[in-house]
Amino acid sequence: MADKKSPDENNVNRMSKTEYYLAIALVVSKRSTCLKRRYGAVIVNNDEIISTGYNGNPRGDENCCDRGNCKRMDLPSNSGNYNDCFSVHAEQNAMISASRNEMLGSTIYLAGEKYDDG
Template structure:
């Protein structure tokens, strides 16, 4: 019997759809290979998962966790800057590449992440380049998890944010 069952009819509350997919994104992030921060992305279309992606080096290349160092960290680059020096492909990019455009049109992308050193949630938001790729993929909404567990959303065309 699942751990949320304490009796025949006693269940813990079901998570919202946003929390459900954000929790899956966090599980996907656990496959990440970055030594700083790992993110997971889940693309959902018509309430079905069509793709996932996590932070990691391009296929066939060594990962930072395998090499034991981070180029950006060794150069003193602050988090969130100079992504061109990073060997990893972002979770959002990997999910889009794995899906193909036909599956991303009018889909929702869910994004969660955590700090590798502390294991704590971090505020998730696509970087500028990922936002352009998301827009080009035809994804119409992005739902992100914050460090406090709350979520928020953006519409890639630049519309204002809304409460998820």
């Protein structure tokens, strides 16, 4: 008797659930207001999307993309000095939009890319 394959393994043209949720997170990242890096997060529980979030300034604050500049643009990534950055992480924004009960046992998918204005 042959080993049973998961439904995703039977169809080689179908992306895996991990690839699917990461692709959604990458699309969510397109809403980022950061001029240096775009990140998107998707929280999934029981194969259901609970919440999404992207990085950027808190609601009501002026965004770097609205100002047209970023104080950290020319600083190296992971320099350790984030005093001039007021952005909230994508995963933080996703978490504050979901309830604790929804998040228990969930998985968070995070995708990002360097900002490209062209």
